[in-house]
Amino acid sequence: MKRLFPALLALLIFSVLLTACSGGNELNTVTLTSENGEFVYTFQADETEFSATELSAAKPFHVTLSVEYVGDQDAIDLWCADDLGSISMENENGQTLLDDEFHTRATSRVTLKKGEPYTIEWTGADEYKEYGGIPAGDYKVVAYINFSKDANYDDIQENTLDINFTVK
Numbered sequence: 088m089k090r091l092f093p094a095l096l097a098l099l100i101f102s103v104l105l106t107a108c109s110g111g112n113e114l115n116t117v118t119l120t121s122e123n124g125e126f127v128y129t130f131q132a133d134e135t136e137f138s139a140t141e142l143s144a145a146k147p148f149h150v151t152l153s154v155e156y157v158g159d160q161d162a163i164d165l166w167c168a169d170d171l172g173s174i175s176m177e178n179e180n181g182q183t184l185l186d187d188e189f190h191t192r193a194t195s196r197v198t199l200k201k202g203e204p205y206t207i208e209w210t211g212a213d214e215y216k217e218y219g220g221i222p223a224g225d226y227k228v229v230a231y232i233n234f235s236k237d238a239n240y241d242d243i244q245e246n247t248l249d250i251n252f253t254v255k
Contacts (some may be wrong), residue, residue: 100177104138119158125158126159129204130230130248137254139223147221148211148252152230153204162200165244171197172232174209176252184214188252197234 115134120127133149142148154171156163165171176184199205209228215221229249236242 088109117250119250121246121248122157124244125156125163125178126244127155127157127187128157128230128232128246129153130250132228132250132252135250135252137221137252139221139254142180142215142221142254144215145214146210146212147215148209148228150209150211150228150230150250151206152209152232153206153246154199154232154234155204156199158201160201162238163196165197165199165236166238166240167195167197167234169195170207171234172207172230173207174207174230177213177227177229178212181227185217196238221254223254226254228252 095217115136116133117135119130119131131153137147149254152172152174162254178184197205207230211221211228227249229247232244232246232248234244236244
C-alpha cells in the first residue's frame, strides 16, 4: 500500500497538469443528446463564448448535429426535404439570421446504417458573410431535425435542440 500511494498521487498530478495544459477546448465543448425512439440526436458546439474581433469569415463557429439509427434493422431509409436536419442561428429576439426554407414533402432519401451517425456540420460562415461579422450579443444556435420514415411523409420525426452562444 505504501508503494501504491505515491504512484497514484503521481498519476493524479499528471492528469491535472495534462488537463490544464491541453488548451481547455474540452472544457468549453457543449453536447446535447436526445433520444427519439429508434434515433439518437447529438448536437455539439466546440465553444459557446467568442470575441467578435477574433471571429473570422472562414469558420467563425463549429457545430455538429448527428442523427444515429439505433433500431432493430441493419439499415433504414429516411425521407427528407434536403437533409435530415438544419442548423441556424437566432439573435436574442428569436429572429433567424438566415432562413432555411423547409419543404412540405420529402424529396430526398438518406440511408442510415445502424450505429453509424449521419453528421451535419455548421460553421456560421454564411451568417458571418451576410452581416459582415457577428456583432456582440447573445445568440441561440438551433438544430431542427425533420425527416420521415416513409416516402409519403406520414411517419414524421421532428426534434429541436439548441445551444446558447455569446459573442463579446
